Amino acid sequence: MKTTFVVPDDLEPARRADDATAVGDVIPPHNKRCFGCGPDAMQGLHLQAIAGEGLTATAVLEVERRFAGGPGVIHGGILASAFDEMMGLTNMLMGTIAVTAVLDVDYAAPIQVGTSLRMDARVLGLRGRKVYSEVVAYDAATPGDPLAGGHGLFVVVDPVDHFTRANARP
């Protein structure tokens, strides 16, 4: 995989919260209307991320025709959305809320409509309020080289303060 995203080599270790979603369970949607994970988002991705060991999670995105960009292949923005959501949900295993500051996607190969896209995400570590995470995507039917990968820099926020201010009309 190629990327220009720089992950610091002196990250602080991140810790799984004691009350984090149990291994093997679906990480609950953080917002029912979220485009990435919300069951009530009619046109959304409806991602269901299964918590893994430590700070990891896995999900499968069925690449439906409605997710196309170029003929027969996934839209780049849809893949970016799925990666953002996967890392965001995985970060929640720390028991904190972190919002995306930087999202980096390596589109290594075209991903065809009809693909079952397996995405494995994990938290790499912390630097103060900054959370560094990554995600790698494979064809679930024929695992081999990754089809795409992503990195994110997230910033831990107080969710009530953040979303109250974000929703305030000027």
Ligand SMILES: CCCCCCCCCCCCCCCC(=O)SCCNC(=O)CCNC(=O)[C@H](O)C(C)(C)COP(=O)(O)OP(=O)(O)OC[C@H]1O[C@@H](n2cnc3c(N)ncnc32)[C@H](O)[C@@H]1OP(=O)(O)O
């Ligand atoms: C009502 C209750 C609801 C409860 C339940 C809600 C649940 C909700 C869950 C959401 C789960 C996620 C789901 C998917 C993730 C999304 O899609 S989130 C949506 C997209 N992201 C956004 O809207 C974020 C918009 N940006 C912002 O709000 C602000 O810029 C941020 C990111 C919070 C940072 O602002 P800040 O808090 O003032 O922090 P700031 O001091 O500027 O930066 C902190 C550090 O990060 C670094 N940094 C910040 N931005 C950058 C950048 N772009 N590049 C490089 N470094 C940066 C700074 O340099 C600084 O570094 P240090 O000095 O500590 O070394």
